[in-house]
Amino acid sequence: MVTSVQIEGKIQQKPEGSCDDFVTCAVTSSGNFLHHTITNMASMGGGGIPCIDITLKKIPGAGLGLSIAGGIDQDKSKNPFVPGDAGIFVSVVKPGSPAELSGLAIGDKILEVNGLDLTMSTHSHAIKLLTKEKYTTLKIKIHRRGI
Template structure:
């Protein structure tokens, strides 16, 4: 379901439920500390993007897809995040559910 994110950007709400003892099932690329000219999704964009989604994992089951730009996680803004900060936030043990707002091109 498309909603409005920060700055009026159309976004999708994703609910990812962690499964104890397993990974989230996705990898990220990007961040304000990375070389934005090498962003394979939107050249020049410093955002955090989903770069890999593994089959049968919480990420795939939640509807996350490669190329999604992660705008928020549990209400916390990721639009100006470093790569390492995004990883720390996504893997924080106290979060058993990740409520994400993502921008998907074409919506």
């Protein structure tokens, strides 16, 4: 679970209607301090969805420590996070894993991996992108409800 913290006694807020990035910090359940950039997808033509940019560093020979659910080839009415949404969602995050250390949380909707759009992806295509061996670092753009 990721818990928001204050930075220098201030809660950082984005001005209404602004498309500039702003920064938030968090602490994972294992006590690791994270720094994320939250962007407004309107600045990228995405309709104003707030997102978090996450960097996940893979550990050679280890898994990512996450499971995903969803995809355009799945029954979107059974999506446990947002019924009717065919997106790719994080469904499991193992404690101490690269996924948990990066700040991913259960229910996060994965929008992009290394600049590749996953908003209209099949489940198997999303798995292939996440587990591609040539990527030692994953730049993941997510939407988290409540931000």
